[in-house]
Amino acid sequence: MPICGFLIAHFGWESAFYFTGIIGLMWSVAWFAVVYDTPAQHPRISEAERNFLMKALPQDNNTKGHMPVPWKSLILSAPVWAIIITHGASVFGYFTVVNQLPTYIESILHFNIKHNGLLSSLPYLGKYLCALASSVLADHLRRSGRLSTTAARKLFTGFAVGLPGVMMLALVAYGQERVWSIAIFTAALTINGAVTAGYLGNGLDIAPNFSGTIFGMANTLSSFGGWLSTYMVGELTKENNTLEQWKIVFYILSGTYVLGALCFTCLGSGELQPWNSPQKPISREDEPLNEEKA
Structure with a gap:
C-alpha cells in the first residue's frame, strides 16, 4: 500500500x-x-531434508488413493459450521476494512494519497506480526498442557474476532479524530491476526483429511462477504458520504464480529471428528477365525 x-x-x-x-x-x-x-516428489531438495520431512510429516498408511468426502457428516457437523460462520464474519470485517479504509481516510480524515497508502498499510503489518506471535504462543500453551486444543482455539478466536467488534464501537465515538481512528483501525486488524491461532487452522484439528474441503466452503462464503461489504458501504455512503453514515458501517461490523466470536465459542471444537477417517471394510483375510474355522 x-x-x-x-x-x-x-x-x-x-x-x-x-x-x-x-x-x-x-x-x-x-x-x-x-x-x-x-x-518425495520434489526433485531439488537434499536427501537429508527429504528424509527429515518424511519423518516429521504425518503419513496416513491406512488409506490409499482418493478419499470420498463424507458430505452428510461434514454438513451436519457443528464444529465445521463454527469455522465457516466465524471465517465469514471475520473476513467480512477484513474485506470491509481493506477495501474501504483508503476511502474513509481520504474522505473523512482528509489525508492525501501518499499518506493514505502508508496509513492504510499499518493494520496489515500489525496483523502479520500478531499472526506469527499468537501462533507461537498457542503452540506453547498446548504443548505445556496449560490449554487443550479446544480451549486454545476458542480463546484465540474470541480474542481475535470478538475484540475488534468492541473496537468498532470505539470508532463510533472517536471516528472523527485522525489519531484515534488510525490507532483503532490498526489495533483492531492487528488483534485480528490472532485468528491464525484460532479458527483458521481448526480444520486441521477436527478433520485433517478434509481440511481443504472445509476451508474451501468457508472461503466461498467469505468471498461473497467481500462483495457484500463493498455493496453495503457503497449504498450507505453514495448519497451522503459523512461520518454519520460511516457510523452505521461500524455498527454493522461490530455486530458481525461479535456474532462470529460467539458462534465459535459455542460450537467450535479442537477434537478430531470420527468422520475424518472412513471405516475400512473388513476383508475376508482380516476376519477373525471363529471356533469352527479354528
Missing part, C-alpha cells in the same frame, strides 16, 4: 496495477517451480 500510494501520486493510477500484476506473475512462477505435493 505505501508503494502503490507513491506510484499513484507520481505515475498515475495505472502504475499500481502494472506493478502488482508483475509481482503476481513473478510469485506464480516461483510457486510452480518450488511447490510439490510431497517431499
Whole structure:
C-alpha cells in the first residue's frame, strides 16, 4: 500500500496495477517451480531434508488413493459450521476494512494519497506480526498442557474476532479524530491476526483429511462477504458520504464480529471428528477365525 500510494501520486493510477500484476506473475512462477505435493516428489531438495520431512510429516498408511468426502457428516457437523460462520464474519470485517479504509481516510480524515497508502498499510503489518506471535504462543500453551486444543482455539478466536467488534464501537465515538481512528483501525486488524491461532487452522484439528474441503466452503462464503461489504458501504455512503453514515458501517461490523466470536465459542471444537477417517471394510483375510474355522 505505501508503494502503490507513491506510484499513484507520481505515475498515475495505472502504475499500481502494472506493478502488482508483475509481482503476481513473478510469485506464480516461483510457486510452480518450488511447490510439490510431497517431499518425495520434489526433485531439488537434499536427501537429508527429504528424509527429515518424511519423518516429521504425518503419513496416513491406512488409506490409499482418493478419499470420498463424507458430505452428510461434514454438513451436519457443528464444529465445521463454527469455522465457516466465524471465517465469514471475520473476513467480512477484513474485506470491509481493506477495501474501504483508503476511502474513509481520504474522505473523512482528509489525508492525501501518499499518506493514505502508508496509513492504510499499518493494520496489515500489525496483523502479520500478531499472526506469527499468537501462533507461537498457542503452540506453547498446548504443548505445556496449560490449554487443550479446544480451549486454545476458542480463546484465540474470541480474542481475535470478538475484540475488534468492541473496537468498532470505539470508532463510533472517536471516528472523527485522525489519531484515534488510525490507532483503532490498526489495533483492531492487528488483534485480528490472532485468528491464525484460532479458527483458521481448526480444520486441521477436527478433520485433517478434509481440511481443504472445509476451508474451501468457508472461503466461498467469505468471498461473497467481500462483495457484500463493498455493496453495503457503497449504498450507505453514495448519497451522503459523512461520518454519520460511516457510523452505521461500524455498527454493522461490530455486530458481525461479535456474532462470529460467539458462534465459535459455542460450537467450535479442537477434537478430531470420527468422520475424518472412513471405516475400512473388513476383508475376508482380516476376519477373525471363529471356533469352527479354528
